[in-house]
Structure formats: C-alpha cells, structure tokens
Amino acid sequence: MSTLSALDRRHVWHPYGPMPGRSEPLVVTDARGVRLTLADGRELVDGMSSWWAAVHGYRHPALDAALHADDFSHVMFGGLTHHPAVELATTLVDITPEPLQHVFLADSGSISIEVAVKMCLQYQRAHGRPGRTRMLTWRGGYHGDTFAAMSVCDPDGGMHALWQGFLPQQVFADAPPAAHDGPYDAAYDEHLAALAEAHADELAGIVVEPVVQGAGGMRFHSPRHLAALREIADRHDLVLVFDEIATGFGRTGELFAADHAGVAPDVMCVGKALTGGYLTMAAALCTSRVAAAVSDERGGGGLMHGPTFMGNPLAARVALASVRELLRRDWRGEVAAIGEVLTTGLDPARALPGVRDVRVLGAIGVVELDHDVDVPAAQAAAERHGVWLRPFRNLIYTMPPFVCPPEDVARIAEGVVAAAIAG
Numbered sequence: 001m002s003t004l005s006a007l008d009r010r011h012v013w014h015p016y017g018p019m020p021g022r023s024e025p026l027v028v029t030d031a032r033g034v035r036l037t038l039a040d041g042r043e044l045v046d047g048m049s050s051w052w053a054a055v056h057g058y059r060h061p062a063l064d065a066a067l068h069a070d071d072f073s074h075v076m077f078g079g080l081t082h083h084p085a086v087e088l089a090t091t092l093v094d095i096t097p098e099p100l101q102h103v104f105l106a107d108s109g110s111i112s113i114e115v116a117v118k119m120c121l122q123y124q125r126a127h128g129r130p131g132r133t134r135m136l137t138w139r140g141g142y143h144g145d146t147f148a149a150m151s152v153c154d155p156d157g158g159m160h161a162l163w164q165g166f167l168p169q170q171v172f173a174d175a176p177p178a179a180h181d182g183p184y185d186a187a188y189d190e191h192l193a194a195l196a197e198a199h200a201d202e203l204a205g206i207v208v209e210p211v212v213q214g215a216g217g218m219r220f221h222s223p224r225h226l227a228a229l230r231e232i233a234d235r236h237d238l239v240l241v242f243d244e245i246a247t248g249f250g251r252t253g254e255l256f257a258a259d260h261a262g263v264a265p266d267v268m269c270v271g272k273a274l275t276g277g278y279l280t281m282a283a284a285l286c287t288s289r290v291a292a293a294v295s296d297e298r299g300g301g302g303l304m305h306g307p308t309f310m311g312n313p314l315a316a317r318v319a320l321a322s323v324r325e326l327l328r329r330d331w332r333g334e335v336a337a338i339g340e341v342l343t344t345g346l347d348p349a350r351a352l353p354g355v356r357d358v359r360v361l362g363a364i365g366v367v368e369l370d371h372d373v374d375v376p377a378a379q380a381a382a383e384r385h386g387v388w389l390r391p392f393r394n395l396i397y398t399m400p401p402f403v404c405p406p407e408d409v410a411r412i413a414e415g416v417v418a419a420a421i422a423g
C-alpha cells in the first residue's frame, strides 16, 4: 500500500463509509477528457461522470479558462453582488420553465433542498397556515444527506431507521409505477390525489425527482404523473418542488426532466452538472408567487438562509461556462447517441442469470440485478475492461460524460455487462 493510501486509510472519511474504509479507494493522479489516470498507471474510462456532474469530461478548456479569472475568487454575498452570480442566475431563469423567476444560489444539492423546504413552509405561513409543515413525496426517492433532505428520501432504502425520532415525519406515497413495466397507470394518480386529500391540512408542499429517481433506485416513471402532481398541488395550494439535481442539464434527453411533461414546478432545485463537475454549487429557483409569500412579513419577511460561500464567483463563473458550453453544443444529439450505444451495448445483459431488468433513458443506462451486487467483484471486472463504475445495492449503472465518443460508450457498456456477470 502506498503512503498516500495508508494515510487515507488512517485519517480520511469517504462517502457512506466506516473508519477505516471497507475497501481501498483507487488513487487518481490525473483526469482528462473522459479518462481517469490512476497512480498505478492504468487509465479508466469514466462511466459515472463523477456522480452525474462532469458532463463535459475533465479539464475542458472553456471550464478551465473560467476558473482562471484574474479579478476575485470570493466575496460575501450579504450586501454585495457581482457579475458571475447575476449572469448565472439570469441564465438559469432563461433556460428553466417560464414561471421560475428567482434564484437562490446554494452550496450543494442537499442545501438547495433545505432551502426548497423552507420556501414551502414559509409559503404556507404567509397564507395563514403555519400548521402545514409536512412534505408529500413518493417512495424510492433520494434528495440528499442533510436532515430535511433525508426526511424525504425513501424511508426503507434511506437512513430513516438510523434517525428515527429525529427526522421530520413526511407523507409517503407508493413508489411511482416503473415506465417500462407497462402502460400508464392512472390509478396511481388517484392514489396520490387521495393521499394529498387526506393530509391536505398538514401538507406544505410536494417534492419529487421528475422522471428519473436516481440514488433511490435508478427507476424511470411516466412524465404524466408529474402533470397529476401539478393538479394536486394546485387543488390544495401546495408548493410543487422538482428536484432536478441529477436530471437537469440534458441527462434524460430534455434539458430538464420537467420538460418531458411540459409541467412547471413552483420550485426547482439544480446542482451536480450545474458546474460541469468543477466546484460545488446548486440553486433553488422559484416563482414570483412563492417569492412574494416567503418575503411577506407573515411568511418570515425573507428567505431564512445564507451560506458563507453563497454565490461563490469561481463556482458561478464555471457554472456559467458549463451551461454555455452545453447550449452551444448539440447536447440533445450527444445524449441520444449515448443512449443508442447503451441500448445496444447493454442488451446482452438481459439474458444473464440474476438480471432483473435492463433500461436506458437519455444518457443513463441501468442493469438491475435480483440480488445485491458483489461490488468489489463487479468493479474489478469493469476495471479489466478499462472502465470506472460505482455500483450500489442491486444496481450497476452508468451515466457517461456527454462528450464520451461512441467507442468509449461501447466500452463502458462492456464494462457494465462484465460487472453484471461478476457481480
């Protein structure tokens, strides 16, 4: 074991892990284009986009250039403003559904969810309903690791058991029916409507991941359920929040997953690919109606949140560069091309024993097993194909950088199939 690995093992936490960790993390010494270089000299094609974020790959010249501005790196956002933050916010307003007009820049996806929940609660206060403090969501979701965010994650797959007695008790609908499991299921919309009806006097808002549930199970559902949620929210004056932190910026084949349904939420959270994977930044966008309520004396007289690094100019600059780069390119064509190669490349997995389902949407490919993945064996098999993957639970999945050329996407698909065999 190298000195670096030994020190890592002794002192450094990794995500969701014990101390010391269960396995030894690979040491990365360089990342360029779609390849990670390891300390042992190997190169792996990145099948994960660093958890949905690095859509342009690594060391992209336009994003690199944005980071090397020669004015200033950070100033507090209380009482001060600057070009990068204003331009980024304006751009986000331009490209998201029309009713979303105001932008709160947060420092991570989880924090943007906290802010969205505050918006819901303050909205209800402003309307004279301070008792409405719960959120309606569906099972199978993932919204982050801070407490309000965890409270709306899937109660079984999430960490609810660990935090019992501490997490706010939210209202959970069944998981949305999987789009690939058959025709659109209108009975499910009635289930959502009945649940909202039963809890209307205690609900502040609805929060869901539109079209794709990510870390909660990599499941896809019909966009039509989003239209049903819009109606339900309007009927009971609930704030409808779409968590587009994973789905935003083209990943599902539309710029935002909400666009599949033509539905505008009252609040939308974005993150992950926002900065192209360079720095941590997220945003919660809201409508003028929500902003007015939050700003009302009765609603709290303002949005009660203000991170130290809010609106960080470096992150805002690189986010702006990333969004511009995305819009400049044929992202729709790139995502469709990745989807086609994944569809063909993952097809052999269907015939494998232990494989329950294979599905592709946009530039997302998923192989679902009928048992938990043997993660070390699966990863080793992918690495033998020169591919970096990070399976979890019973899922081996990939969301390649949009710049991934077809031969590398094909290699990733081979890695996924090999991982499914080994895992």
Ligand SMILES: *Cc1c(COP(=O)(O)O)cnc(C)c1O
Residues within 6 Å of the ligand: 108, 109, 110, 111, 113, 142, 143, 144, 145, 209, 214, 215, 243, 244, 245, 246, 247, 271, 272, 282
């Ligand atoms: C990753 C993710 C989050 C949390 O974002 P962080 O930046 O990790 O805090 C929230 N919601 C969804 C859908 C995500 O994929």
